[in-house]
Amino acid sequence: MLRAAAATGLGGSPLANMVTDRQRNGRLKRRYLARRLEILRAAGREFRVRGFAETGMRDIAAAASLSPANLYNYFRGKHDILFFCQDNSLDRMIAALDKARRMRTSAAAKLRMVMASHLRCLLDEVEGSAAHLLTARLPPRQQRFLIAKRDRYEAGVRKLIAAGVRTGEFVPGDAALVVRAILGSLNWSVQWFKAEGPLTAAQVADGFADYLIRGLLAKPGVFRRNSWEREAVPITRESASVEQRKRSSAR
Amino acid sequence: MLRAAAATGLGGSPLANMVTDRQRNGRLKRRYLARRLEILRAAGREFRVRGFAETGMRDIAAAASLSPANLYNYFRGKHDILFFCQDNSLDRMIAALDKARRMRTSAAAKLRMVMASHLRCLLDEVEGSAAHLLTARLPPRQQRFLIAKRDRYEAGVRKLIAAGVRTGEFVPGDAALVVRAILGSLNWSVQWFKAEGPLTAAQVADGFADYLIRGLLAKPGVFRRNSWEREAVPITRESASVEQRKRSSAR
Numbered sequence: 280m281l282r283a284a285a286a287t288g289l290g291g292s293p294l295a296n297m298v299t300d301r302q303r304n305g306r307l308k309r310r311y312l313a314r315r316l317e318i319l320r321a322a323g324r325e326f327r328v329r330g331f332a333e334t335g336m337r338d339i340a341a342a343a344s345l346s347p348a349n350l351y352n353y354f355r356g357k358h359d360i361l362f363f364c365q366d367n368s369l370d371r372m373i374a375a376l377d378k379a380r381r382m383r384t385s386a387a388a389k390l391r392m393v394m395a396s397h398l399r400c401l402l403d404e405v406e407g408s409a410a411h412l413l414t415a416r417l418p419p420r421q422q423r424f425l426i427a428k429r430d431r432y433e434a435g436v437r438k439l440i441a442a443g444v445r446t447g448e449f450v451p452g453d454a455a456l457v458v459r460a461i462l463g464s465l466n467w468s469v470q471w472f473k474a475e476g477p478l479t480a481a482q483v484a485d486g487f488a489d490y491l492i493r494g495l496l497a498k499p500g501v502f503r504r505n506s507w508e509r510e511a512v513p514i515t516r517e518s519a520s521v522e523q524r525k526r527s528s529a530r
Numbered sequence: 531m532l533r534a535a536a537a538t539g540l541g542g543s544p545l546a547n548m549v550t551d552r553q554r555n556g557r558l559k560r561r562y563l564a565r566r567l568e569i570l571r572a573a574g575r576e577f578r579v580r581g582f583a584e585t586g587m588r589d590i591a592a593a594a595s596l597s598p599a600n601l602y603n604y605f606r607g608k609h610d611i612l613f614f615c616q617d618n619s620l621d622r623m624i625a626a627l628d629k630a631r632r633m634r635t636s637a638a639a640k641l642r643m644v645m646a647s648h649l650r651c652l653l654d655e656v657e658g659s660a661a662h663l664l665t666a667r668l669p670p671r672q673q674r675f676l677i678a679k680r681d682r683y684e685a686g687v688r689k690l691i692a693a694g695v696r697t698g699e700f701v702p703g704d705a706a707l708v709v710r711a712i713l714g715s716l717n718w719s720v721q722w723f724k725a726e727g728p729l730t731a732a733q734v735a736d737g738f739a740d741y742l743i744r745g746l747l748a749k750p751g752v753f754r755r756n757s758w759e760r761e762a763v764p765i766t767r768e769s770a771s772v773e774q775r776k777r778s779s780a781r
Contacts, residue, residue: 330582330583332581416581453737453740453741456734456741459715459722460715460738460741460742463721464710464714466714466718466721467710467713468714471710478707483707487707487711489703490703490708490745490746493744493745494746494750495745499701499745499750
């Protein structure tokens with residue numbers, strides 16, 4: 280967040296100089312960051328509905344209820360917004376991957392955690408993250424930066440699977456292709472997932488993990504059948520049950 | 531093809547009136563269709579490299595070595611090209627699905643066939659099919675038409691899986707989510723697949739099918755390990771070996 284703030288000029292802005300009153304400064308900074316998040320959400324919606332090329336800063340400002348001039352206090356342009364969305368999602372995905380890899384649990388449970396966090400980043404938290412998919416629209420330098428980061432993430436997931444193969448938990452196979460199949464399933468969900476649809480992001484993550492991990496397990500019989508035969512369970516969007524699913528899927 | 535030809539005005543063009551010399555007419559029509567295919571390839575490349583919004587008919591004409599005026603003899607506009615790409619891919623995918631469902635073989639073999647044909651449509655035959663992914667850019671009526679067709683295809687794949695569950699070949703599960711995971715893996719391949727890369731489309735289809743079908747099998751032990759442990763096999767792009775893989779994956 281600090282790096283992003285510096286990149287958009289927060290470091291040199293009047294906001295950053297108000298260090299005399301720390302409380303007030305903290306409040307202002309929180310408001311600034313909250314507003315940034317609102318802008319990201321609005322921009323993500325506009326990018327998806329109009330398409331990135333057809334969306335102007337003016338449209339994003341209108342969607343976020345800001346004046347265009349004010350919007351430029353937060354982001355230098357729509358490419359900046361897109362870059363921030365993607366960079367931010369990737370950082371969160373990599374953090375979740377690192378956390379999973381450090382845990383003392385099965386490779387299957389780790390992979391389940393990674394999938395859940397990946398989908399949460401794409402579908403849940405900031406609508407703007409859905410712009411995750413539009414790398415080709417960024418200037419070459421930013422694009423290369425994000426692709427390198429994405430490759431690092433992909434390599435991490437591959438290592439997680441390879442570790443499962445080494446212990447005999449997973450069957451041996453073409454880990455590179457498997458990772459691409461898994462990440463493809465997850466990324467493509469942006470195309471069909473509707474927040475107002477029958478499934479929450481956590482439920483999609485759960486169902487995907489059930490199926491996609493089963494294909495790797497050396498002994499798929501061990502697989503917990505309960506959630507796999509979930510169809511009979513009525514689907515609610517109550518946040519408590521979502522939280523429960525999230526926790527159980529992170530186990 | 532006929533419908534598409536009619537839509538672009540072939541029916542009423544001078545070409546269609548030359549029925550007196552059937553041979554000559556046939557030759558002209560073949561040339562016309564071959565040229566259309568070239569245009570679709572060129573357009574697909576341009577859409578992917580520049581983005582759909584940034585690509586004009588002038589760019590497509592240049593890429594296909596045609597004058598802009600001549601290009602309009604083949605397509606009324608870039609939306610027409612995009613629609614044709616998508617409609618055509620879907621028709622071929624649905625035809626392959628219908629063929630697979632009629633065959634007397636296991637559900638796994640049928641699903642493998644469907645996956646192979648899906649990837650062939652996306653990656654192999656016409657580069658323009660990669661534009662398959664850009665439905666949001668079409669006028670609402672065309673979009674609705676394609677979405678309905680895509681839903682029909684998705685429902686067909688779902689039925690194929692459900693049939694496998696009924697016979698006990700596949701484990702019971704959330705078929706709708708499984709189909710979305712499978713199609714997501716396949717569709718996302720457009721993002722990373724490189725024709726000049728180490729794997730052919732048929733090899734990707736094979737590797738994906740190995741993994742994605744294993745997750746469904748009630749007895750994954752039956753799984754043919756040879757291709758799953760393909761990593762040790764040197765990868766060639768020789769077309770004979772590709773054909774061989776295609777045939778073996780369609781079995």
